[in-house]
Amino acid sequence: SQTIHQWPATLVQPVGSPLSLECTVEGTSxxxxYWYRQAAGRGLQLLFYSVGIGQISSEVPQNLSASRPQDRQFILSSKKLLLSxxxxxxxxxSAxxxxxxxxxxxxxxxxxx
Amino acid sequence: AQSVTQLDSQVPVFEEAPVELRCNYSSSVSVYLFWYVQYPNQGLQLLLKYLSGSTLVESINGFEAEFNKSQTSFHLRKPSVHISDTAEYFCAVRITGGSYIPTFGRGTSLIVHP
Incomplete structure (x- = not known):
């Protein structure tokens, strides 16, 4: 069966620090x-999606970036975090x-x- | 482009009462429809989906949703709710033969009181 792993579960970072969130999928090829952000009390905002290695589409311009170095690995990054x-x-x-x-x-x- | 409207941001209900969470969509082409549930501090879980065939779909925990093409609706219902059903519920739509991107509604918070 397929599983998805995302870490870390919680993170506290100061403004201006870098960010790296990792996501891996098992059991499928x-x-x-997708990366989504959910602000408190609000719906889902699509940030990035990818249909293949190295193929990233950005839905919202911002200081975040995403990469897909392997088929089942998706990384969300920032060079300098903002309060927002x-x-x-x-x-x-998804399949x-x-x-x-x-x-x-x-x-x-x-x-x- | 497609859109999804969840008409109620919050639905309070007493335990063992029936509930309906409303979802309407707009699309110029055929769609696939989904309901997801999100418990606090967790990711979304697929509750049920409509792809084709019978317009009434059911989940394993007593929820059901009916696809109504003429009304462009996919309302979620449960005849008797439990405290454990307290969660955020999201309706989503994907168009057939098209975009990789599903469109989500803004969510409905179901609050079940004892």
Whole structure:
């Protein structure tokens, strides 16, 4: 069966520090991968998605970036965090095909101080 | 482009009462429809999905949703809720044969009181 791992679960970082969140998927190949952010009391904001190694699409211009160095690895990064980057970050994967649902990781709670 | 509207941001209900969480969508093409549930500090979990066939779909924990093409709706229902159903519920749509990107509603917070 397929599983998705996302870490760390919680993170407290000062303003201006770098960020690296990692997500890996097991049990499937060539998944679509997604990074979402969820601000307190609000819905999901799609940040990045990827349909293959090295293929990243950005939905929202900001100081975050994403990379997909391997088929089942998706990394969210920032060189300098802002206070507004605080939130709950969710990684997800899906099989190719519009009928396929998304499967989410357990999320990372990021607090920028 | 498609869009999803969850009409209620919060739905309070007493335990063992029935509940309906509303979801309407707009799309110029056929869609696939999904409901997800999110418990506090966790990721979203797929609750149920409509791909084709029977318009009434059910989950293993007593929820059901009915696809109504004429009303462009996919409302979620449960005849008798439990305290443990307290969570955030998200409706989502993906268009057939198209974008990799699902569109999510803003979520409905179901609060079950004892």
């Amino acid at each position: 060539n998944p679509n991968l 980057d605080s939130g709950f970050y969710l990684c997800a994967w 190719t095909g519009g009928y396929a649902p998304l499967h989410f990781g357990n999320g990372t709670r990021l607090t920028v101080t």
